[in-house]
Amino acid sequence: MTDVTQRMGFFTDTTLCIGCKACEVACKEWNRVPEDGLNFLGHSYDNSGELGASTWRHVAFIEQKKPVNVETNGSASDMRWLMSSDVCKHCTNAACLDVCPTGALFRTEFDTVVVQADICNGCGYCVPACPFGVIDKREEDGRVWKCTLCYDRIGVGLEPACAKSCPTKSIQFGPLEELRTRARARVDELHERGVADARLYGDSPADGVGGMGAFFLLLDDPEVYRLPPDPVVTTRDLPSMWKAAGAAALGLAAAVAASVLGGRR
Amino acid sequence: MTKTREQLMVPRAEPRTYYDRPVLKKPVWKWYIPAYFFTGGMAGAAAPLSFAARVRGNRRLARRAGLVSLAGIAASPVFLIADLGKPGRWYNMLRVAKPTSPMSVGTWLISAFGPLTGAAVLSDLTGVFPGLGELCDALAAFIGPAVSTYTAVLTADTAIPAWHEAWRELPAIFAGGSAASAGAATVLITPAADAEPARRLVVLGSLMELGADRAMEERLGDLAEPYTSGKASTPAKAAKGLLAAGAALALAGRRRPLLGKAGAAATLAGVALTRWSIFQAGFESAEHPRFTVQPQRERISV
Numbered sequence: 001m002t003d004v005t006q007r008m009g010f011f012t013d014t015t016l017c018i019g020c021k022a023c024e025v026a027c028k029e030w031n032r033v034p035e036d037g038l039n040f041l042g043h044s045y046d047n048s049g050e051l052g053a054s055t056w057r058h059v060a061f062i063e064q065k066k067p068v069n070v071e072t073n074g075s076a077s078d079m080r081w082l083m084s085s086d087v088c089k090h091c092t093n094a095a096c097l098d099v100c101p102t103g104a105l106f107r108t109e110f111d112t113v114v115v116q117a118d119i120c121n122g123c124g125y126c127v128p129a130c131p132f133g134v135i136d137k138r139e140e141d142g143r144v145w146k147c148t149l150c151y152d153r154i155g156v157g158l159e160p161a162c163a164k165s166c167p168t169k170s171i172q173f174g175p176l177e178e179l180r181t182r183a184r185a186r187v188d189e190l191h192e193r194g195v196a197d198a199r200l201y202g203d204s205p206a207d208g209v210g211g212m213g214a215f216f217l218l219l220d221d222p223e224v225y226r227l228p229p230d231p232v233v234t235t236r237d238l239p240s241m242w243k244a245a246g247a248a249a250l251g252l253a254a255a256v257a258a259s260v261l262g263g264r265r
Numbered sequence: 266m267t268k269t270r271e272q273l274m275v276p277r278a279e280p281r282t283y284y285d286r287p288v289l290k291k292p293v294w295k296w297y298i299p300a301y302f303f304t305g306g307m308a309g310a311a312a313p314l315s316f317a318a319r320v321r322g323n324r325r326l327a328r329r330a331g332l333v334s335l336a337g338i339a340a341s342p343v344f345l346i347a348d349l350g351k352p353g354r355w356y357n358m359l360r361v362a363k364p365t366s367p368m369s370v371g372t373w374l375i376s377a378f379g380p381l382t383g384a385a386v387l388s389d390l391t392g393v394f395p396g397l398g399e400l401c402d403a404l405a406a407f408i409g410p411a412v413s414t415y416t417a418v419l420t421a422d423t424a425i426p427a428w429h430e431a432w433r434e435l436p437a438i439f440a441g442g443s444a445a446s447a448g449a450a451t452v453l454i455t456p457a458a459d460a461e462p463a464r465r466l467v468v469l470g471s472l473m474e475l476g477a478d479r480a481m482e483e484r485l486g487d488l489a490e491p492y493t494s495g496k497a498s499t500p501a502k503a504a505k506g507l508l509a510a511g512a513a514l515a516l517a518g519r520r521r522p523l524l525g526k527a528g529a530a531a532t533l534a535g536v537a538l539t540r541w542s543i544f545q546a547g548f549e550s551a552e553h554p555r556f557t558v559q560p561q562r563e564r565i566s567v
Contacts, residue, residue: 101368122350142350226283230561248436249410259465260317
């Protein structure tokens with residue numbers, strides 16, 4: 001059985017990703033996520049585009065004019081291919097959860113963020129609140145959907161479907177602290193091997209969302225992978241926003257008072 | 266991104282993106298939401314107008330402002346529920362009270378404000394329980410300005426760059442617009458001789474909205490682009506013209522009631538168009554990843 005006191009998460013090591021999309025398929029199969037459109041985007045091998053209501057794992061494909069690691073670059077090709085499986089970040093400070101007015105979004109005993117489909121009334125507030133553009137409304141259904149970190153599987157000690165299906169262990173599931181330690185060691189190892197581009201994204205509790213429950217090892221800037229370079233939980237500014245609204249409300253009351261009480265009746 | 270054969274001497278102005286695909290999700294709200302911002306804002310500002318007019322002894326104005334408030338707050342839940350993905354589950358809004366969610370705060374604000382306004386107007390029209398009616402009127406007047414401005418926090422408390430970064434000025438824009446629309450709607454249904462305070466409120470409210478709007482565009486810098494060019498700019502420009510004309514005509518309404526009513530109509534249209542343009546600017550800023558990536562990149566490179 002999983003130790004319920006531990007925070008569970010994903011470490012996605014994109015240097016190991018081969019772009020097979022087994023994670024996308026396994027996620028759909030296990031979670032019974034409906035079809036998300038049979039599109040041809042023309043963006044390399046990516047035809048699902050981004051995470052959404054019916055895409056809970058998304059593999060990004062980036063083709064770059066840049067020589068790959070010298071050890072393996074036997075050919076004359078000066079091209080490298082970046083592949084990365086994106087997922088909900090299960091933020092420490094989750095904007096979707098903060099703004100949800102029904103309590104449909106909640107934090108589980110594994111410190112993950114999950115939508116209760118029987119509570120959600122489709123107000124849509126979480127959709128623009130997410131700094132990663134993850135959660136979305138399924139129009140034909142009316143409610144919002146996103147990755148649950150396989151809440152049903154991890155509750156009985158299984159690993160999430162995507163991690164289970166990943167043939168290269170690019171997607172690693174486990175206690176977050178353990179994953180962070182492993183990820184830092186992996187970055188050091190890659191740096192030693194001359195892969196200077198390797199960097200972690202979302203591993204630091206000091207970032208704008210208090211650290212991500214699903215974090216990544218990337219080989220380029222986050223925005224290249226459609227990840228925001230400095231995401232901030234919108235509710236961080238909420239106290240200042242309420243103060244501004246309070247001042248404006250007083251201004252409104254003053255305008256009414258001046259209009260009615262000042263001058264002739 | 267434009268291609269160039271020359272070696273660039275300065276860093277590219279365009280940020281790097283993933284095939285120029287948006288980082289953020291566009292809001293899923295439909296036109297009902299800006300429509301509610303209009304009706305709810307107007308209702309919230311008409312309540313203190315009604316109360317103050319009653320205090321001043323202008324009963325005709327007080328009654329009509331009360332009716333404006335009731336009409337606005339009665340229409341509001343219709344828009345809000347129509348926008349839900351599961352309208353039949355609207356009552357799930359009432360199962361929690363969450364200070365971190367401006368929508369939850371707003372739910373409870375209008376749940377208090379609506380019945381108070383209804384009771385105040387009913388008592389005023391029928392003469393039943395006048396003391397209780399006046400108490401409800403006073404309480405509604407107290408809550409009203411919060412009903413008018415919380416929607417600005419609701420809008421700004423998102424990751425949408427054109428909304429979030431405008432959090433300082435949005436409340437003043439919403440407050441000004443609410444005051445102007447409450448004054449304007451009241452002018453439309455009040456005999457000109459009794460409507461002078463409402464006309465003044467049109468002018469003050471419009472000035473407040475126009476001033477805050479300008480402050481916002483100046484402070485936003487590059488992020489003002491969704492407001493000043495693109496599909497939100499047409500309603501934004503029209504709104505400014507209508508508000509300025511509406512305020513001028515409202516003043517002329519002192520001598521020529523018909524001009525005053527024309528000014529009131531222009532003001533209502535102007536306020537509605539501002540709400541629509543802010544709504545549109547949010548979508549625009551979510552659609553283009555540069556609005557998301559560029560400010561964040563600048564933030565971490567300094």
